[in-house]
Amino acid sequence: MTRTLRIGTRGSALAMAQSSMVAEELERAGYTTELVRIATSGDQSQAPVTEIGVGVFTSALREALAAGEVDVAVHSYKDLPTAPDPRLALAAVPPREDPRDALVARDDLTLGELPPGSVVGTGSPRRASQLEALGLGLETRGIRGNVDTRMRKVSDGELDAVVLARAGLARVGRLEVITESLDPLQMLPAPAQGALAVECRVDDVDTEHLLQSVLDDEASRVAVAAERAMLAALEAGCTAPVGALAGVVEDLDDDGRVVYRLSMRGVVATDENRLVRASATGETTAAEQLGRDVAAQLLEARAASLSGPGSS
Ligand SMILES: NCc1[nH]cc(CCC(=O)O)c1CC(=O)O
Numbered sequence: 447m448t449r450t451l452r453i454g455t456r457g458s459a460l461a462m463a464q465s466s467m468v469a470e471e472l473e474r475a476g477y478t479t480e481l482v483r484i485a486t487s488g489d490q491s492q493a494p495v496t497e498i499g500v501g502v503f504t505s506a507l508r509e510a511l512a513a514g515e516v517d518v519a520v521h522s523y524k525d526l527p528t529a530p531d532p533r534l535a536l537a538a539v540p541p542r543e544d545p546r547d548a549l550v551a552r553d554d555l556t557l558g559e560l561p562p563g564s565v566v567g568t569g570s571p572r573r574a575s576q577l578e579a580l581g582l583g584l585e586t587r588g589i590r591g592n593v594d595t596r597m598r599k600v601s602d603g604e605l606d607a608v609v610l611a612r613a614g615l616a617r618v619g620r621l622e623v624i625t626e627s628l629d630p631l632q633m634l635p636a637p638a639q640g641a642l643a644v645e646c647r648v649d650d651v652d653t654e655h656l657l658q659s660v661l662d663d664e665a666s667r668v669a670v671a672a673e674r675a676m677l678a679a680l681e682a683g684c685t686a687p688v689g690a691l692a693g694v695v696e697d698l699d700d701d702g703r704v705v706y707r708l709s710m711r712g713v714v715a716t717d718e719n720r721l722v723r724a725s726a727t728g729e730t731t732a733a734e735q736l737g738r739d740v741a742a743q744l745l746e747a748r749a750a751s752l753s754g755p756g757s758s
Pocket of ligand 1: 522523524525609610611613614638639640641642
């Protein structure tokens, strides 16, 4: 095949880094690529993401792909709405970056070292509710903009710290600004954080196969499938912020043989902004079922915590 693969990408530094990595992998495998920049309404607006809605970063890219203006779209997976787009196929989930959230704080401080009353910038209700639940007396404040804009608010002294996805900093080569990578026990990342979604048109089977064979990572794909299934199941039952993290783990079967299973944890806030947590382990071949099981546990725990006082 000699045609050039046109890869649609947003123009932000993070998006360009991500799509360039995908392009390089494809070039290494012998394909010719071309990056096509596409402006999205999320890039043009400065309103909080909680107001402009999920999908603002991805819909223009998806439209360009569906219309045949590009052959491949590269998204931050966590920015994709959970509803599938019947015109498109998820061809590949490349190896996931470290999914943790990262603290960038003044004076090289860690979360535990920030004094009570410190102001932490985050536009994410998921991050804010988990920060508040730590009981450190931290205040959270909404924030938007690219990585540099956010970090400047710390160096300017306007904020004591910001919380960002570690993967975003890794991809733009700025890991050195991180003062602490947050343990998922304290801060569960967004479903699919750190993963990319590589899409093509559903009827473009040749492209789907080549993207899958060059780019796809099975362990990343099943982990993200479980997290996204959990999110989709929760969206039907509540609008609260959600954190999730799944991973393939080594386990022993009944005969003591090593097997690989999928382990996952989830968190959701209650209406009183307390957190309920759940976890489960299942087969890697039933990732979505595992996600739905954890979601059902979370909804049950959430309902129980709303009716009973004093629970956590
Ligand atoms: N919400 C925007 C967004 N979408 C993807 C990333 C980072 C990279 C990733 O998680 O894949 C970010 C920035 C952030 O949350 O700090």
